[in-house]
Amino acid sequence: MFPLLQYGQYALPVSGVILLITLWVGLNVAEKEAVRQKRPSDLVYGLVMAALVGGILGARLWYVGRYLDTYLAAPLGIVALDTNTIAPTAGLIIGLSAAIVYAFHKKLSPRPTLDILTPGLAVFAIGLGLAPLASGDAFGAPAHLPWAIELWDASRHPTQIYETALATAVFILIWRGRKRSPFPGFLFLAFVALTAVSRIFLEAFRGDSVIVAGSIRQAQLAALLVLLLALWLMRQWFLAHPVNSPAPVPGSTKK
């Protein structure tokens, strides 16, 4: 575990640095995919910029709104370069909304656009697995195994390494399958489904699971729902693709 990198008066969270690096690599990978699919390469950057700018502004303004009296007393705090005064969840929702608005404005088709972004998302998912290894989050259950790691006063499953390994495997599958996607949106749904399978499997080794209904790990239930939704959408999008639509029988009406 190596949570912080002290540089002068600044304490950089290593997990954040890992996420930034994998975001940058993911953007480059998605850009390459856009070029391969003969789409404008600035499409990816436009979308991500909209999400980032919307997300950062939204996260700060939401936080300011929450503590309005405090900020009205010291308005300069609104523009302070301080990552401690943001509302992450609100920022995520506002950032995603900004990306959707941008996509509508640019008249981007949702499914092919999601496919273009998917290899980049798969790279970022590797960072999401790796970052907690630095911060000590997403830790494993106590275990006495030759490959266990010492963390939070116990010998534990190295769940962060398991997550990174499976995310890497998912990326390899996505990368190799990206040229053989049978219909628009398949690659994205395959990524969602594989990531959900990974979450269901690996949650069993976590030591920080939220337990519901006495003994059920909440994240597994959520991931199972996501997996089933992805599989259901896969069939719907497959049927919606003109090449795969069943040919109408002459004289019959569509049910």
Added chain:
Amino acid sequence: MHFITNLLDDSRRWTAVMLATLVLGLAWVSFSSAPLSATTGGLVPSPRQGFPAPDFTLDTLDGGQMTLSDLRGQVVMINLWTSWCPPCRAEMPAIDNVYQANKEKGLEVLAVNSTFQDSEAAAAAFAQELGLSFPILLDRDGAVSRRYQLRALPTTYFIDRKGIIRAIVPGGPMSETLIQSKIADLLAEAP
């Protein structure tokens, strides 16, 4: 890929795939279920957000002693600092202002000097020079700094009335606005 499209093309086979996924998924969820006590669930003291703050007792600069758990029911700010650290020096007046404005509402500040990498004399001179009104605690052997996994100076922990760490700010200097926003919700919670 051909195999998947064949499955997708057949409604009954795809439904079977989904049902098998559901059954296998539920079986694994059931097999890997765990009682509440098997996961930390935020119950083990640890210097992390959402976990109970590890307890400690330290001598104070004025010759007394303070124990963190004795302050249960109050909102506590633990600030780990040294006298030679410029951002620690820069943020102390802001901490003192917020402390003065909120101590009647239940705010306590524990300024834990990492004495093992500083000195008592320097800490005393620092507190006197800045006219600090909150207690200065002395971590002479570094036990608290180690227990709180100090990686950056200063580091501040915001602890609610139940003793749970609700926010951590590594590095500094913190502004009054930042500190005030971090304690506002905690002070508003019922004791």
